Amino acid sequence: MKDFSELLERLLFSPGRNTKISLLHAYFTSRPDPERGYALAAIAGALDFPGAKPAALRAMAEARTDPELFALSYDFVGDLAETIALIWPNAHADASPELPEIISALRAAKRDAIPGLVATWLDAADSSTRIALIKLITGGLRVGASLRLAKLALAELGGVDVNEIEEVWHSLEPPYESLFAWLEHRAPRPHPDEKPVFRPVMLAHPIEAKDLAALDWSAHRAEWKWDGIRVQLVATPHGKRLYTRNADDISHAFPEIIDAMHFHAVLDGELLVIRDNIVAPFSDLQQRLNRKTVSAAMLQNFPAGIRLYDILFDSDEDLRTQNFDARRQHLEAFFEREQPQRMDLSPLIKFEVHHELGLLRDGAREAAIEGLMIKRGDSPYLSGRPKGMWWKWKREPLSVDAVLMYAQRGHGKRSSYYSDYTFGVWNEAGELVPIGKAYSGYTDTELAYLDKWIRNHTTARFGPVREVEKEIVFEVGFDAAQRSSRHKSGVALRFPRILRIRTDKPAAEADQLEAVQALIT
């Protein structure tokens, strides 16, 4: 799999979008089926095979070198998969099997035979192939290119519009031979038939002051931006599905929504926990996510509902080329006709001038509202984030001054830095209690500074976590404060991020827990 690993390596280091597309294009053109199809599936995260735990590979690498040398090396490199790949004794030439062989061997192998199998491949591979193999097998394959770029490269290869690929994408399965056959003009375009496939979602741009000033408000409509999960409901005679906006199928986690889909349509909406018509905070919805099975108690205590935004298909009528106003009328008529359980319409907000909207937005401190959506009345339903069509106008963030308590190394690009920060505020007893964790918001320079500071001010270590001296104050921005039983402080912050480092503020003057509790909505 040398070609694939070289592709991954170049994608990782290439900053330019066009460069990435060129690299992907060259790879898809030069490699045979089914290898290129499995590569595409790996990039799409659509490959399913039994893997191995990083610890098992680490143990094999230590046995081939020495635990102390491994520890010194890991400390230097920062990333476990990369350390294993680099420290593994070098093969003279790359003779590792190709991707299809690897996938089928993994699928056929007994679970306890997998580490040994992987070792034979690592023995035969060069170092960049080893990194790709280890990441693939431990599930850590993060490609610096999104699936979208791969699709753009395929569109270029086939001389078709990328939306034509998006349209059929969810009816296809690895290794995508029918897709390549169509793009190379060897077969007709695959047909999605009536399978309940995901359709590309339309997204909004954050609005900025200059956009606000330039907008023709009479041509725009406003809705609340609800704080749940954006979903797509798909119901055809051949099945019913609930997808996230990233096309993850979450049907199994929300059986009550699937049961309520007695229609044939494709709808766009927000998944929320709703009790007695009141939207619960996001933390309630989180209780329902990432669960394999749903208990009766869960269904009762955290009842899910959908607030509908848009309609893409009514039966097999494709409404996406119609404008927003026409679709909205269609959605209202559809809702009237079907009266689906567990669903309601996201109301349009009437307004005269945009200042009025601004006041509404600031006034909406309800936990379930993140801000406003502004949509052009004449916008068709387009995939991706088209310019000048839909805007999101979020509320100003709330903020709190909190003290850095613990730090942990990040992942991927940040794996050699302490970049995940747990911060806290003072309680009545004068103790710091953690209220959240932030991974973003700082600049590279601030990150480097914090990393060094943390290494020099560590007071204790708990596995990968360092406790530090209580000296650094962050101004932490967040969207909402919610009650939480998981944190000792009883408070959890929604979307916390570091706004700045308050070098001007001593830790003793950071905020009190009381002040944070007062912000709970």
Next chain:
Amino acid sequence: MGPHPQTWLKTTPAGLYCEPGDFYIDPLRPVARAVISHAHADHARPGHEAVLATQGTLAVMRTRMGAERAGGAMQALAYNEKIKLGDVTVTLHPAGHVLGSAQVAMEYQGAKAIVSGDYKRQPDPTCAPFEVVPCDVFVTEATFGLPVFQHPDAADEIAKLLASVALFPERTHVVGCYALGKCQRLIGELRLAGYDAPIYLHGAHMPVCETYRAEGVVLGELRPATVAAKAALKGAIVLAPPSAIADRWARRMEDPVICMASGWMRIRQRAKAGGIELPLIISDHADWNALLSTIREVGAPEIWVTHGGEEGLIHALSRLQIRARALRLIGYGDEDAE
């Protein structure tokens, strides 16, 4: 065996001092008599009263410092030629690091110590290959003294560069590399790979290339990379100092592919952090396996380890039951820390 080298080779603030010969090896401050292993700035410093080195090293020192600052009495010693300094017999053996680079061998009353300076074991078309010389104490560098450093063949890395040039013929490939050694080696490797187009150089890289040529190293056609010639640089390979690839100089090129040739490029984080689009793992230092095999081949019962990953190397040697200790000399590994 005569007196143990630790009784006559001393670490002093000015550097490693050979007492019975009354000279310093790669001293950090101006001294009366210096033996210089190679011309990298952290080993060859200006202002010594008398300098002994190979012809290649002296030539590069004159180019880089000017004849005045390069030293007072400059004496050239050919590889494998013996000279007596005080009670010590000194021989210079090829180190395979850069043009003129030498291991400094010292024999005193039957005991022999070798200071290897910097060295590598990979082939290099621009300098003489490392020579294995048995000794009682071998002083080794440890720039890449961790087992994660296993340099691939330079030819494979050059192939990567040329494949990228073919894939992006409209872009300029700007390769960051040090002016002495790495730059000329890249040119030599490109020529070996059959690349015979002109190679463009940042102004800072020209003088040492001229010195190499004067010493008989064939480099093919080299041209200055000026912004005026920007259009001609489309599809070309430009070599520049590492400091220039990150700044505006490189950005003025035609949609540049920023490359870097260094052993550190093996660590992805290093490449990512440096904004490198095409990392090339080409090093003029021994990698982990070469450090171990060299130590085994010279067969010295005792190893002194200088600048770099001493901890890992000393640990590995103790497992092989070879006596090793760190020789703490401050100041090396600055210029060609790679």
